Amino acid sequence: MELIQRGAEAVIFLEKRKGKEFLIKERIKKGYRIPEIDKPLRKKRTRSEVGLIEKARRAGVSVPIVREHTDFKIVMEWIEGKKLKDSLNSFTKTKRIRIYELIGEALAKLHSNGIIHGDLTTSNMILRKNKLYFIDFGLGKISKRIEDQAVDLFLLYEAIEATHLKYKNEAWEKIINVYKQQYSKSKRVLIQMEKIKKRRRYRGE
Numbered sequence: 741m742e743l744i745q746r747g748a749e750a751v752i753f754l755e756k757r758k759g760k761e762f763l764i765k766e767r768i769k770k771g772y773r774i775p776e777i778d779k780p781l782r783k784k785r786t787r788s789e790v791g792l793i794e795k796a797r798r799a800g801v802s803v804p805i806v807r808e809h810t811d812f813k814i815v816m817e818w819i820e821g822k823k824l825k826d827s828l829n830s831f832t833k834t835k836r837i838r839i840y841e842l843i844g845e846a847l848a849k850l851h852s853n854g855i856i857h858g859d860l861t862t863s864n865m866i867l868r869k870n871k872l873y874f875i876d877f878g879l880g881k882i883s884k885r886i887e888d889q890a891v892d893l894f895l896l897y898e899a900i901e902a903t904h905l906k907y908k909n910e911a912w913e914k915i916i917n918v919y920k921q922q923y924s925k926s927k928r929v930l931i932q933m934e935k936i937k938k939r940r941r942y943r944g945e
């Protein structure tokens with residue numbers, strides 16, 4: 741097993757099984773939480789992440805296939821590709837626009853099926869061939885609330901601002917364009933997102 745990343749909540753390993761590569765995401769013990777809280781919490785988050793990945797798949801979003809899972813561990817398909825965070829800025833305009841459409845499409849599918857991703861950044865999107873995979877549903881939840889969807893969008897907006905500033909306007913315009921076409925409640929979500937934006941700016945957050 742090869743250690744890929746040691747994050748705050750989970751360690752990520754790459755494992756070869758019968759010549760195939762799998763990614764293992766294991767939620768690690770947190771010393772500052774008492775075991776009576778820590779264990780059920782890790783279990784709950786692991787189970788929730790699996791549930792959301794599977795629900796997203798049924799909604800038609802490209803996500804890794806979950807092979808198996810235990811209380812704290814998820815074994816899933818390794819998506820070999822480029823993280824969007826590290827690749828978007830070097831793409832041609834045509835390719836960037838294709839990606840924005842894929843993001844808008846996926847968002848529309850997630851939200852119309854009651855899935856909040858919870859951490860929509862380009863670090864959690866991997867491009868493999870011509871599919872854009874969404875990973876890391878660890879902060880996600882099931883909700884159809886307009887407010888939750890607006891926060892989800894707002895996080896993406898901020899992530900784009902932070903990582904792809906020079907493409908912010910083109911990216912947002914295209915993503916939202918597709919989102920509007922493909923999600924019936926998008927208008928309400930966008931109005932709510934504008935409110936969140938103003939609230940945050942006003943408070944200087």
Ligand SMILES: Nc1ncnc2c1ncn2[C@@H]1O[C@H](COP(=O)(O)OP(=O)(O)O)[C@@H](O)[C@H]1O
Nearest residue numbers: 745747750752763804817818819863875876878
């Ligand atoms: N299925 C996957 N295929 C390929 N790489 C992955 C996969 N899942 C996670 N990764 C890699 O591991 C990193 C951390 O995984 P992630 O689920 O985002 O956990 P964290 O909650 O720590 O951000 C990702 O940014 C990505 O580089």
Ligand SMILES: [Mg+2]
Nearest residue numbers: 859863864876
């Ligand atoms: Mg992540």
